[in-house]
Amino acid sequence: MRILLIEDEVDLLTSLARALREEGYAVDAAADGEEGLYKSTEVAYDAIVLDVMLPLLDGWKVLERLRESRRTPVLMLTARDAAQDRVRGLDAGADDYLVKPFDLEELFARLRAIIRRAAGQTVNVIEVGGVAIDTAARRVKLDGHSVELTAREYCLLEFLAMHRGETVTRTALYEHLFDEDEDSLSNLLDVHVSNLRKKLGHGLIETRRGHGYCIG
Amino acid sequence: MKFFHSIRWRLQLWHGLLLALVLAGFGFTAWQLQRANQMNRTDHELEQRMGLVEASLLPRNGAGPGSPPPPDKPRWTAREQNLFAGMPGQEFYYVIWQRDGRQGDASASAPSEIPQPERIPGPPVFRSRGNFRESFHDTPGGECVLVGRDIGEEIAGSRRTAWLLGGSGGAVFLLGLAGGWWIAARALSPIAGITATAAKISTGDLSQRIRPADSKSELGQLARDLNNTFSRLDDAFARQAQFTADASHELRTPVTVILTQTQSALARERPADEYRESLAACQRAARRMRGMIESLLVLARFDSCEAPEAMELCDLARIVTDSVALLKPLAEAKDVHISVEVAPACCEGNAGQLAQAVGNIVGNAIHYNRPGGSVRVEVRREADGAILTVADSGQGIPPDDLPHVFERFYRAEKARSAGQEHSGLGLSITKAIVEKHGGSIEVASEPGMGTTFIVRLRAAVRLAGQTPMGAP
Numbered sequence: 001m002r003i004l005l006i007e008d009e010v011d012l013l014t015s016l017a018r019a020l021r022e023e024g025y026a027v028d029a030a031a032d033g034e035e036g037l038y039k040s041t042e043v044a045y046d047a048i049v050l051d052v053m054l055p056l057l058d059g060w061k062v063l064e065r066l067r068e069s070r071r072t073p074v075l076m077l078t079a080r081d082a083a084q085d086r087v088r089g090l091d092a093g094a095d096d097y098l099v100k101p102f103d104l105e106e107l108f109a110r111l112r113a114i115i116r117r118a119a120g121q122t123v124n125v126i127e128v129g130g131v132a133i134d135t136a137a138r139r140v141k142l143d144g145h146s147v148e149l150t151a152r153e154y155c156l157l158e159f160l161a162m163h164r165g166e167t168v169t170r171t172a173l174y175e176h177l178f179d180e181d182e183d184s185l186s187n188l189l190d191v192h193v194s195n196l197r198k199k200l201g202h203g204l205i206e207t208r209r210g211h212g213y214c215i216g
Numbered sequence: 217m218k219f220f221h222s223i224r225w226r227l228q229l230w231h232g233l234l235l236a237l238v239l240a241g242f243g244f245t246a247w248q249l250q251r252a253n254q255m256n257r258t259d260h261e262l263e264q265r266m267g268l269v270e271a272s273l274l275p276r277n278g279a280g281p282g283s284p285p286p287p288d289k290p291r292w293t294a295r296e297q298n299l300f301a302g303m304p305g306q307e308f309y310y311v312i313w314q315r316d317g318r319q320g321d322a323s324a325s326a327p328s329e330i331p332q333p334e335r336i337p338g339p340p341v342f343r344s345r346g347n348f349r350e351s352f353h354d355t356p357g358g359e360c361v362l363v364g365r366d367i368g369e370e371i372a373g374s375r376r377t378a379w380l381l382g383g384s385g386g387a388v389f390l391l392g393l394a395g396g397w398w399i400a401a402r403a404l405s406p407i408a409g410i411t412a413t414a415a416k417i418s419t420g421d422l423s424q425r426i427r428p429a430d431s432k433s434e435l436g437q438l439a440r441d442l443n444n445t446f447s448r449l450d451d452a453f454a455r456q457a458q459f460t461a462d463a464s465h466e467l468r469t470p471v472t473v474i475l476t477q478t479q480s481a482l483a484r485e486r487p488a489d490e491y492r493e494s495l496a497a498c499q500r501a502a503r504r505m506r507g508m509i510e511s512l513l514v515l516a517r518f519d520s521c522e523a524p525e526a527m528e529l530c531d532l533a534r535i536v537t538d539s540v541a542l543l544k545p546l547a548e549a550k551d552v553h554i555s556v557e558v559a560p561a562c563c564e565g566n567a568g569q570l571a572q573a574v575g576n577i578v579g580n581a582i583h584y585n586r587p588g589g590s591v592r593v594e595v596r597r598e599a600d601g602a603i604l605t606v607a608d609s610g611q612g613i614p615p616d617d618l619p620h621v622f623e624r625f626y627r628a629e630k631a632r633s634a635g636q637e638h639s640g641l642g643l644s645i646t647k648a649i650v651e652k653h654g655g656s657i658e659v660a661s662e663p664g665m666g667t668t669f670i671v672r673l674r675a676a677v678r679l680a681g682q683t684p685m686g687a688p
Contacts, residue, residue: 011473011497019480079468082461101472104479 001046001115001155002026002176006036006062007077008054016049019104024138024151025111026179033057037065044175045072047115049107052078052089060092067093073114077102112136119162126161128215131200133161140200147199152177156192160205160215169212223407224400231396232389239389243381251374255349258367259342261308262351265299266340266363269310270355300325308365315358326364335360347371406435410442422450455519462625463512466640470501470508477501511641514572515624518648530567532602532673533558533595539574540593543582551587552608554578558595561602563673565653570673573649574604576642577669581608584667601655604671612663621659622647 003025007013013029020027028043030036033054040048040062048066052059063074073095078085081099089097095114098107112135116124124136132141138154140147149157155177160168173189193205193213206214300308300323309326313319317332333343333352340353350364409426416424425446426439481494540556547554563570581591589609596603613621625640650657654674661667 009469009473011500012469012476015473015476015480015494015497019476019483022480022483079465079472100468101475104476104483 001159002028002043002179003111004028004030004036004040004043004045004048006030006033006040006048006054006059007051008032009051016107020108020111021179023108024155026155026177026182028180033059033062037062040066040072041069043180044070044172046118046176047073047075047111049075049077049111050094052076052080052085060088063089063092063094071118073118075107075110075114109136115162121162126158126164128161128164129201129204131204133158142200149196149199150192153192153196153199156189157196157200160213164215167208167211167214173212224397224404227400228393228397231400232393235389235392235396239385243385247374247378247381250377254370254374258349258365258370259351262342262349262363262365263340265308265310266351266353266361268299269312269361269363270353273312273355273357273359273361306366306369308363310364311362313360313362320359327366330362330364333360333362403435406433406439410435410439414442417446417449422446422453452519459512459515459519459624463508466508466625467505470505473501474498508641511645514645515641515648518645518652526566527564528567529562530565530570532561532563532570532604534560535567535571536574536593536595536604539571540578543575543578546579547582547591550582550585551589552582552585553588553590554582554593555590556593558593559597561595561597561673563602563653563675565673569649570653573646573671576646577604577606577671580642581606581610581667581669584608585610589666599675601675602673604673605668606671607666607668609666612665613659613661613667614663615661618659618661622657 001024003020005013005016005020005027007016007029008031010031013031017027017029028039028045030039034056036048036050036054037057050059050062054062057065059076059078063076066072066074074093075096075098076089076094077098077100078089079100086097086099095117096110098110112124116122116135124134126133126135130143134140135158138158140149140154140157156173159173159176170189193207197205204215206216208214300310307323307325309323311319311322311326311330313332319332322330327348330350331345333341333350335354337354340351342349342351344350344367345364347366347368348364349367350362352360352362354360406426413424413426425443477494477497481491536558537556540554544554578591578593585591585608591609592605592607594605594607596605622643624644647657650671650673656672658670658672659667660670
């Protein structure tokens with residue numbers, strides 16, 4: 001899952017980015033509204049964390065312009081807790097609203113929720129055949145037994161499972177699993193897929209030649 | 217009893233009492249006067265007739281000594297006899313008692329059984345006996361003559377007058393009460409409005425105002441004064457609420473930094489340099505909060521007190537020179553040149569606060585300047601005060617932001633991105649200080665060219681005669 005973080009407070013931006021990366025997300029950062037808007041329209045993020053008070057272009061305007069082209073789930077961060085501000089944010093097309101100061105756990109939970117909703121899922125556990133993926137605990141079980149996955153493997157599995165039944169192109173996978181700073185080699189993806197097949201059985205992930213991968 | 221405490225009822229009570237006293241006094245006096253008049257008239261008539269009767273008892277003119285003793289019956293002419301006639305039942309009468317006490321002659325109209333009066337020498341004596349008014353006198357001849365009249369009609373008339381006076385007095389009293397009630401109601405009606413408004417305000421709706429009916433009356437004045445009080449309360453509450461909201465808003469971001477930094481740092485074991493980074497970020501956030509809290513306290517003090525604590529005569533030029541000297545290192549670090557041109561300008565104020573205000577303006581001019589830029593600081597003296605001009609060659613303030621620069625926590629977008637260490641309170645504090653000193657502050661800016669702040673302070677008037685602070 002790839003997330004865009006738009007926040008002008010440098011210390012907050014760095015700590016949030018670190019925490020989100022440690023949660024297994026690919027994180028891009030933007031320090032002002034214009035950069036944030038540019039990135040959010042260029043890349044298909046799985047979610048955007050958007051601060052309201054931003055230089056150059058405030059959060060409301062970023063959201064407004066983003067919604068002209070994309071339906072990316074947006075979680076707004078704000079220091080204003082008046083009800084009318086929350087209403088304004090949700091009405092402007094935000095998917096959720098978090099008032100500063102917040103706990104990281106709550107931010108993570110809300111992010112999971114908006115990503116899940118955007119993918120059409122309603123619960124945290126996705127079951128595919130004998131494989132159960134708990135997106136909240138980031139754990140995978142095969143026929144009731146825990147399976148140890150690396151962070152990257154888990155992300156790949158989760159993304160494919162979220163888009164169950166769809167063929168996910170390699171480009172899409174690169175876009176959603178790696179952030180702008182990562183310089184990954186193209187064959188890494190095949191390595192992760194092959195490792196997943198070894199751990200969870202060969203029938204789980206199908207390869208659609210020339211298109212991408214799919215979980216049925 | 218509730219209505220004894222009501223001003224309207226008490227007014228009515230006193231008004232009624234006074235009215236009743238005045239009416240009763242006037243009525244009684246009028247009645248007494250009228251009665252006394254009538255009595256005087258009657259007595260006068262009696263006196264006339266007494267004279268007549270007495271004269272008739274005297275020996276006739278021309279009668280010499282030895283003439284027959286005076287007759288015991290008056291002899292008078294028909295005209296004189298007419299004087300004893302009158303309305304039936306109201307005729308005058310007379311009775312004569314002989315020297316030996318026997319009743320002598322009496323007029324036909326005399327009532328029976330008139331008690332013989334006591335013989336009192338001297339002028340005629342008057343007495344009232346039931347419905348009769350009588351006068352009696354001892355003649356020099358030794359007879360006692362009594363003249364009287366039935367005054368029943370007059371007594372009845374007087375009683376009628378008393379009733380009439382009482383009745384009309386009562387009517388006037390009721391009319392007066394009604395009028396008083398109406399006037400009291402009219403006079404007190406604005407109070408009901410004031411009470412209703414005050415009650416609404418006491419429940420928390422501070423936007424309510426009293427609508428004064430007549431602004432020149434005492435109650436109008438009261439309403440105006442109360443409205444002013446309410447306005448100031450309302451403003452104070454609104455300012456307080458805005459201030460609290462802004463302050464909490466501004467404190468939320470550094471708190472968020474501390475929370476996320478610590479939570480993320482504590483989530484797992486980390487290398488020492490990562491902990492150091494987190495701690496440094498927390499320190500920055502805490503310092504920012506400290507700066508903000510200090511500024512907030514300064515502003516809160518300004519909000520709560522009316523005048524600066526210690527007013528003295530001070531030289532603005534000296535204050536500016538000192539402030540600029542303190543900021544020289546910052547200017548050098550930012551590669552900004554400061555030129556100072558000051559003329560002695562006395563003004564009345566608190567030197568410490570004025571120095572803070574000047575420091576804020578000059579500090580901003582340096583902070584938001586470009587490398588190699590300049591700041592021109594000038595103090596001039598004018599007829600009505602001192603003028604401080606601070607012009608910088610910085611980035612300028614966008615026209616949209618210009619009207620808001622003195623608002624608390626307002627930071628233009630460029631200013632926000634230029635640095636986080638500024639709380640957005642500096643210019644608010646400056647403005648508060650200048651205004652507490654009875655001065656004014658203006659700003660003009662052209663984006664890309666620079667910004668000019670102009671502060672006008674009143675010339676020292678009140679404390680004239682003292683030696684200015686810092687003057688030789």
